[in-house]
Amino acid sequence: MTKAIRINRVGGPEVMELVDVDLPPPGPGEAQVRHGAIGLNFIDVYFRTGLYPQPLPGGLGMEGAGTVEAVGQGVTEVKVGDRVAYAGRPNGAYAEARNMPASQLLVLPEKIGFDIAAAMMLQGLTVQYLLHRTVHLKAGDTILFHAAAGGVGLIACQWAKVLGVTLIGTVGSDEKAALATENGADHVINYNRENFTERVREITGGKGVCAVYDSIGKDTFTASLDCLAPLGTMVSFGNASGPVPPVALSELNNRGSLFITRPSLGAYMATREDLEAAAKSLFGVVNSGAVKIDVRQRYNLADVAQAHIDLEARKTTGSTIVLP
Incomplete structure (x- = not known):
């Protein structure tokens, strides 16, 4: 069993419930990740309110970082013990651990910890495609x-x-x-x-x-x-x-x-080649110190409703993470 946030209906922050869920072994092409930190993003609000539909009951959260605990059949992208991060669907990052498509996982450089990784993947990859591909800035x-x-x-x-x-x-x-x-x-x-x-x-x-x-x-x-x-x-x-x-x-x-x-992150990161190229670009500017990730708010998983309240009230600045 692992603890995770689930919603049975769309609505306000109160629809999020912290429950015990069964976590099966990873299936073919999947890896099981034990989260060290989870990212909080406004897109999570869109799914919670129903602006972006998803099957219910369901999970929330599109970004996390942690350690690979097991891999399913055919997985070549990561191995047990790797420190990894991801951003993208399927939803369900608001959890202590989860199974993810291994094709979406990226091995973290040694210098980047879980807090920084969880705070930067979705937002950083978004900026990468916005400034480099959506408009070719010079x-x-x-x-x-x-x-x-x-x-x-x-x-x-x-x-x-x-x-x-x-x-x-x-x-x-x-x-x-x-x-x-x-x-x-x-x-x-x-x-x-x-x-x-x-x-x-x-x-x-x-x-x-x-x-x-x-x-x-x-x-x-x-x-x-x-x-x-x-x-x-x-x-x-x-x-x-x-x-x-x-x-x-x-x-x-x-x-x-x-x-x-x-634009959407999913479209710009649709192939493994695009994802790896964008991540290399992001990891490069973060490792060099040219871009610093500012984690300004931290919430426990049990307090994620308050995190959503603060996010929607525009009380947050910089990046926000949830700790499992």
Whole structure:
């Protein structure tokens, strides 16, 4: 038996229950991982509330790090005793231990501990594809990144600096503004005091940015389009404030032949080759110290409901982990 969070219905944080579950031996192609730390991400809220559907009853959590305790038939990617981490489906990381497809597991470098690994895999791999593949950024480009003091945002602030990209970040408080600045944001806009569209135009001399990265959704989407330079790209990769409303294609034309995309980690990491290449890139910038992972909140597995409450209230900054 192992302890794990299960939900039988969608809803608020109260639907999450800590229960004992049977953990069978890993099947073919699977490895059993004993978690040292578990990542907490806003996508977990989407599954809990039903915005992203999944079969019920089910688990939550898409990110973890730990030690391989057993492997199933045909597994070649990892072996018993390996220190590993992962990010992606199937859900179920909120658990002391679980079976995972071995093809999704990555062996950790010696310098990266479980806390850092659990805090960086989903967010770090997300930033990797956003900055390197969704838009092919080059030195001298200017981008707008919403929620710059969140876990993804702080990694993006640092990684943009590595690439020579000017990052304008938005935040909701002076404390978060200072945090984004400390992590490399070139300009920070407090959207509770300033109109971010007007400030972006001021900062760029009226030109706009080549890309907007938006995980907020409904509240920021339309105004973000007005921050883009002609031929710019709107990257909508989250819905923290609610789903983005329908947009007419003519609006993209009216604003300068804009591009729009709704990327996902699963699509960008669909092959083992892509996953290993992205992880090599992420491990490289973390090992070098160019990107530092800031774990600012820790919760016990039994207290994960409070973690969700704090996450949804935007009380968290940086990365958050859950300890089994």
